[in-house]
Amino acid sequence: MLELYGRAISSRLLLGTANYPSPAVLQRAAREAGAQIVTVSLRREIAGGSGRVGGFWSLICDLDVQVLPNTAGCHSVKEAVLTAQMAREVFGTNWIKLEVIGHHDTLQPDVFALVEAARILVDDGFEVFPYTTDDLVVADRLLDAGCRVLMPWCAPIGSARGPVDKDALRSLRAHVPDIPLIVDAGIGRPSHAAAVMELGYDAVLLNTAVAAAGDPVAMAKAFALAIEAGHLAAGAQPLEPRDVAVPSTPVIGKAVFS
Numbered sequence: 397m398l399e400l401y402g403r404a405i406s407s408r409l410l411l412g413t414a415n416y417p418s419p420a421v422l423q424r425a426a427r428e429a430g431a432q433i434v435t436v437s438l439r440r441e442i443a444g445g446s447g448r449v450g451g452f453w454s455l456i457c458d459l460d461v462q463v464l465p466n467t468a469g470c471h472s473v474k475e476a477v478l479t480a481q482m483a484r485e486v487f488g489t490n491w492i493k494l495e496v497i498g499h500h501d502t503l504q505p506d507v508f509a510l511v512e513a514a515r516i517l518v519d520d521g522f523e524v525f526p527y528t529t530d531d532l533v534v535a536d537r538l539l540d541a542g543c544r545v546l547m548p549w550c551a552p553i554g555s556a557r558g559p560v561d562k563d564a565l566r567s568l569r570a571h572v573p574d575i576p577l578i579v580d581a582g583i584g585r586p587s588h589a590a591a592v593m594e595l596g597y598d599a600v601l602l603n604t605a606v607a608a609a610g611d612p613v614a615m616a617k618a619f620a621l622a623i624e625a626g627h628l629a630a631g632a633q634p635l636e637p638r639d640v641a642v643p644s645t646p647v648i649g650k651a652v653f654s
């Protein structure tokens with residue numbers, strides 16, 4: 397069982413709620429995924445929602461899931477902190493997925509602003525889920541700031557590239573063995589999700605790969621299965637790759653022809 401800020405969570409797939417073909421598809425996909433946590437953008441879904449507020453919120457309530465509000469689209473400490481504080485009022489939770497975007501093209505987090513905003517929010521009573529890079533020093537700073545979960549990207553948001561630097565993800569896992577690590581952003585296929593889970597990651601948060609798939613409901617199920625498979629594999633001590641062949645069939649008992 398995964399534990400996040402003292403809460404036991406059985407599903408290791410956290411789902412984003414943006415860009416689905418329709419609210420009904422989002423609802424079916426979240427159910428098919430068995431997601432227990434969904435992330436919701438205050439800015440996109442509420443502030444800019446042109447009358448969707450009530451409908452969207454009742455759809456989320458119907459799902460009976462834990463809401464993880466996010467600060468998607470924020471580019472400064474001030475903006476992120478204010479958005480988090482508004483989200484706490486609107487959604488009635490002190491959980492916040494903290495995003496402070498630093499680079500326009502890659503949507504790479506501004507890790508300096510991220511650490512500063514995390515410190516302010518932790519001091520204000522939030523339980524912060526920071527969207528970060530795989531940098532070890534930034535990870536340490538976020539933990540110093542009071543974060544108890546880290547959410548490194550594996551590729552730029554929406555890129556569907558999958559884990560572009562597995563070695564970096566592996567060394568982050570080794571660096572913070574006791575901290576829940578959730579890969580957030582850049583996953584494109586179920587095999588990507590299985591691969592990061594095999595590295596010992598605790599969970600995956602994804603949005604685009606399900607929302608923009610031809611069949612989001614089927615894809616949600618495929619991701620749930622892949623994440624579970626990767627998690628089971630990580631606990632089952634997978635083999636390390638070898639440079640030489642090793643016969644898998646015993647040589648004893650082999651027919652002798654000469």
Ligand SMILES: CC(=O)[C@@H](O)[C@H](O)COP(=O)(O)O
Pocket residue numbers: 411412413414435466468552553554555556580581582583601602603604605
């Ligand atoms: C929904 C959300 O919070 C995204 O910002 C998140 O980072 C997911 O990224 P992908 O869309 O690449 O899965």
